[in-house]
Amino acid sequence: MVKAIIFDVDGTILDTEQAILQSLQRTLLEETDQQYSLEDLRFALGIPGKDTLMRLNIDNIDEVHRKWSAAVLDFSHEVTVFENLEEVIQQLAAKSPLLGIVTSKTAEEVTDEFDPFGLSHYFKHIVSASDTEKHKPHPEPLLKCLDALQVAPEDAIYIGDSIYDFQCAKQAGAKFALALWGAKTTNGFEEADYVLYEAQDILSL
Numbered sequence: 394m395v396k397a398i399i400f401d402v403d404g405t406i407l408d409t410e411q412a413i414l415q416s417l418q419r420t421l422l423e424e425t426d427q428q429y430s431l432e433d434l435r436f437a438l439g440i441p442g443k444d445t446l447m448r449l450n451i452d453n454i455d456e457v458h459r460k461w462s463a464a465v466l467d468f469s470h471e472v473t474v475f476e477n478l479e480e481v482i483q484q485l486a487a488k489s490p491l492l493g494i495v496t497s498k499t500a501e502e503v504t505d506e507f508d509p510f511g512l513s514h515y516f517k518h519i520v521s522a523s524d525t526e527k528h529k530p531h532p533e534p535l536l537k538c539l540d541a542l543q544v545a546p547e548d549a550i551y552i553g554d555s556i557y558d559f560q561c562a563k564q565a566g567a568k569f570a571l572a573l574w575g576a577k578t579t580n581g582f583e584e585a586d587y588v589l590y591e592a593q594d595i596l597s598l
Contacts, residue, residue: 394548395490395548395549395550395598396489396490396491396542396544396545396548396549397490397491397492397493397539397542397544397548397549397550398485398490398491398492398493398549398550398552398595398598399492399493399494399495399535399538399539399549399550399551399552399567400492400493400494400495400516400551400552400553401439401494401495401496401497401551401552401553401554401555401558401572402494402496402498402503402507403438403439403496403497403498403554403575404438404439404553404554404555404572404575404576405475405552405553405554405558405572405575406474406475406478406482406507406512407472407473407474407475407506407507407510408472408473408474408475408575409471409472409506410438410575411468411471412465412468412469412471412472413437413438413465414431414434414435414437414438415431415468415471416461416464416465416467416468417429417434417437417445417461417464418430418431418434419464420457420460420461420464421434421449421451423460424451424457424460425451436448438555439497439529439553439554439555439556439557439558440497440528440529440555440557441497441499441522441528442458442461442462442497442499442502443455443458444528446458446461462499462501462502462505465502465506466505466506469506472506474510474512475572475574475575475592476574476591476592477591477592477593478592479510479512480592481592481593481595481596482512482515483515484596485515485595485596486515491517491542491544492515492516492517493516493517493518493519493520493538493539493541493542494516494518494519494520494538495520495529495534495535495538495551495561496519496520496521496522497522497528497529497557498521498522499521499522499523500521500522500523500524501523502521503519503521517541517542518538518541518542519538520534520535520537520538520541522534524537525537529555529557529558529560529561530556530557530558530559530560530561530564531561531564532561532562532564532565532566534561535551535561535562535565535567536565539565539567546565546566546567547566547567547568549567549568550567550568550569550570550586550587550598551565551567551568551569551570552569552570552571552572552589552595553569553570553571553572553575554571554572554573554574554575554576555575555576556581556582559571559581559582559584559585563584568586568587569585569586569587570585570586570587570588570589570595570598571585571587571588571589572589573588573589573590574589574590574591574592
């Protein structure tokens with residue numbers, strides 16, 4: 394029996410791809426004088442910002458991360474809730490499964506970039522990158538959320554769009570549902586428990 398449905402945010406609830414990549418591209422150009430293509434930066438989708446900057450060998454990570462977080466807000470007009478997801482979340486919240494969020498956003502980024510959409514109150518518990526020492530694909534964030542909800546991993550489904558989400562769910566012992574509207578491909582997700590083609594598919598879980 395499914396007792397909890399946990400959501401990722403970026404690429405799952407919010408279509409943030411362009412805002413994340415364009416703001417990162419601009420910040421790196423300002424800080425390093427290097428012009429990265431958006432394709433070069435796609436690896437940043439689904440992992441914490443500081444992990445991204447570490448992989449890019451940025452020296453002053455904390456400072457650059459602050460500038461990137463500020464730059465994301467300049468692209469907020471690019472961010473939308475995926476089609477029909479708000480209505481689906483409302484319907485789920487009215488049913489019995491507990492709803493949670495496990496995101497690679499920091500607590501500040503959740504406040505600045507997610508809360509304005511007015512969806513946060515539907516979720517009983519939110520785990521951000523500020524809440525754990527280890528981050529996706531490590532299972533710690535998902536296990537922390539499930540512990541707060543008092544739900545066993547085998548009774549939960551984690552919905553995400555990245556390989557990091559998939560690995561996090563599998564290592565935690567939870568089921569994984571691929572949000573195809575964000576992932577855009579099933580390659581690498583052959584072992585996903587569910588493939589969701591549109592938001593309404595969540596209701597069939």
